[in-house]
Amino acid sequence: MSLRLNGITAGYGKLAIVRDLDLEVRSGTVTALLGPNGAGKTTLMLTVAGLLPALGGEIAVGGTPLPTGRPARANRAGVVLVPDNRALFTGLTVTENLAIARRRTGRPLDDIFDLMPALRPRRKVAAGALSGGEQQMLAVGRALIQGPEVLLIDEMSMGLAPVIVEDLLPAVRHIADHAGAAVVLVEQHVRLALAVADDAVVLVHGDVTLRGTAAELQRAPERLEAAYLGGETPTATV
Template identity: 80%
Template sequence: MSLRLTGLTAGYGKLPIVRDLDLEVPGGSVTAVLGPNGSGKTTLMRTLAGLLPALGGEVTVGQRRLPNGRPATANRAGIVLVPDNRALFTGLTVAENLQIARRRDGRPLEEILELLPALRPRWKVAAGSLSGGEQQMLAVGRALIQNPQVLLIDEMSMGLAPVIVESLLPAVRHIADNTGAAVVLVEQHVRLALEVADDAIVLVHGDVTLRGRAEDLRATPERLEAAYLGGESITAAG
């Protein structure tokens, strides 16, 4: 099931942070949202999850247009956010964190362990005792057990060493390929994100300065650099 944004403007109060964004993420694909700090990436993710009311435009999942600023409705439509702070119950075990997040139509626990096998040996360990990488994997697992149609992952690498990120990000590709979810990935590690994504956009001060196929953007680092510096809106050839 696809995610479609049409003319989406997002921000706080009457202040727009992301302006007039058009984007389509097909089911089973990964779109990376890149850009410097303060460019509007987290604002975008919170708006898609219904945690912030949009200031304009539409969000559609499949054929369903979502009402504005209603997180419960967005969640029922299949949108699930993995926030940058992970939001785990640190005193509960891995198993308990997953069980408490599962809803009636959610995925079986065993299926989550097949998608994220690194969690299996940590099944009875409290979330607060996990490594940073394991905690991030558990946060993704808590989202997956809700059987999302659209999976939003905000800064998967937050606070993690690059070597850990390098082992985590391929799981995003595996999830899209094996669940059919449309995945939106906000990520600061540009090279690693482009290795697992199908498409990407660069946001700078709330505007898209570059968009295209991930493989094309990987091949033109000079265009990425120009986009991060806020060059005119451009589309990568592909």
């Protein structure tokens, strides 16, 4: 099912961080949400996941509007967030972390180990004893085992070396292609994000400064740089 945001304004209290944003992410596609620190990317992800109430606009999954500020409702509708802090149960094993997250209609544990084979030999190891890359795999696996319709991944590369991120990001492409999820990926490694994305949006100071297909943005690095610096007209397309 697709994710649609219509005129979403998001923030804290009366302070708007993201303003009047429109976005559609189709099933089976990846949209890279790019932009400098403080652009409002995490605020937007928390709002879509229901952890923050929207200050305006509408969020819909599969054409059905979602009440904002209701994380349980969003999750039941198939919206799953991988937060930037991973939020693992560090004292529980890999298998226990996955089992807790699995829904009755979710995916089997073996599916996750097939997708991320590095976790299989670590299945009895406590999450807190995993490497950073393994923890991120587990965080994504814990989201994927729920069978998400909409998967939100906030800063997969946080604290990880680029070479590890290169190994992790293909899993995002697999999730879209084989699970049919609509994926929103917040990522600071722009080149790597565009390599696995279908579409991309650049957010600066709460406004969309550039949007287009990932291929178009890859071919226009000067437009991408200008968008990051706020030199593009809001909602410009390549």
